Amino acid sequence: MRIFRHVDKVPPESRGAVVALGNFDGVHLGHRGVIGRAAEIARDAGAPLGVVTFEPHPVQVLRPDSAPHRLAPFRVKVRRLGECGLDYLCVLHFTKTFAQKTPRGFASEILAGGLGVSHVVVGHDYHFGKGRAGDAAALSELGAEMGFAVTAVAPVGNAGEIYSSTRVRGYLKSGEPRLAAAILGHMWEVEARVLHGDKRGRTLGYPTANLHFDEHVEPAYGIYAVWVGIVRGAGTEWHAAVASAGTRPTFNGDGLVLEVYLFDFDGDLYGKYLRVAFVNWIRPEEKFDDVEALKQTMAQDCRAARFMLEGSEPPSDVGRTAFNQ
Numbered sequence: 001m002r003i004f005r006h007v008d009k010v011p012p013e014s015r016g017a018v019v020a021l022g023n024f025d026g027v028h029l030g031h032r033g034v035i036g037r038a039a040e041i042a043r044d045a046g047a048p049l050g051v052v053t054f055e056p057h058p059v060q061v062l063r064p065d066s067a068p069h070r071l072a073p074f075r076v077k078v079r080r081l082g083e084c085g086l087d088y089l090c091v092l093h094f095t096k097t098f099a100q101k102t103p104r105g106f107a108s109e110i111l112a113g114g115l116g117v118s119h120v121v122v123g124h125d126y127h128f129g130k131g132r133a134g135d136a137a138a139l140s141e142l143g144a145e146m147g148f149a150v151t152a153v154a155p156v157g158n159a160g161e162i163y164s165s166t167r168v169r170g171y172l173k174s175g176e177p178r179l180a181a182a183i184l185g186h187m188w189e190v191e192a193r194v195l196h197g198d199k200r201g202r203t204l205g206y207p208t209a210n211l212h213f214d215e216h217v218e219p220a221y222g223i224y225a226v227w228v229g230i231v232r233g234a235g236t237e238w239h240a241a242v243a244s245a246g247t248r249p250t251f252n253g254d255g256l257v258l259e260v261y262l263f264d265f266d267g268d269l270y271g272k273y274l275r276v277a278f279v280n281w282i283r284p285e286e287k288f289d290d291v292e293a294l295k296q297t298m299a300q301d302c303r304a305a306r307f308m309l310e311g312s313e314p315p316s317d318v319g320r321t322a323f324n325q
Helices: 029-045 058-062 074-082 103-115 136-146 165-173 177-184 200-204 291-310
Strands: 002-004 018-021 049-055 088-093 119-123 149-153 189-193 209-211 222-232 235-246 257-262 273-284
Touching: 018 029, 018 103, 029 049, 029 119, 029 149, 029 177, 049 074, 049 103, 074 088, 074 189, 103 136, 119 136, 136 149, 165 177, 177 273, 189 209, 209 273, 222 257, 222 291, 235 273, 235 291, 257 273, 273 291
Parallel strands: 002 088, 018 049, 018 119, 049 088, 119 149
Antiparallel strands: 189 273, 209 257, 222 235, 222 273, 235 257
């Protein structure tokens, strides 16, 4: 997959592509339905397959005070999209100036002129252009005028509810990573580099690696069974683990930290880039009266996490979609 940050960098052989257009935060099953439909059209037409998305997320630019934390920060989003068998990914820099483009201007300058697309695929509720004035119907009219076709994909969901990033965030904030994974099509992950902490875990007998959530959604505070992947070059080495997401109230912590303890692991993780895949909730965060009570509960947490992970497999070729197999 080639990545372009400017439409004028797209080479001639990539013009005429079928592109899926959207923000795709989390690259959940609804998003994959849009990309999958674009893949089918591209395959039938013998055309390149692309995705056109935006960075940063438009809400972060237009309404920063109300912008939700992301399911997949940029690096994660690119990797997830790369699993979809794309020929190219065009990441448009979203600014307040870019937001002033009218629907016609966007269709003319970006889709028809800049990328020279042959077909655009969007979700049923897609809006674009200044003030979100354009919708799928307007895009179809503009496409007919400018020489590209448009397909709007019907909503995808389960249990009578549409798959959405909002639902995934809601499940994570209520401590239900399995339900979140059912919409994502893969375990939800936090990816970050290990930071130096206060090394208190070593004194408790549970040396942990500390990470910050940064742009990631903040899940319910508590203890989780997780898989931890140590990124080594192009590969990832997975380990069963237990994680604590919270403020460490027993020690009067004042900031949200993700602490992970890898079972049966002996090595230096400082500075390493980790992927933490959330499998199951164990219990909420608690404040203990003494360290001994905390240690006893941590031992119980480890036993619970090991038991939960016995029926789980670590992420492997995560999220690869059926149309690319």
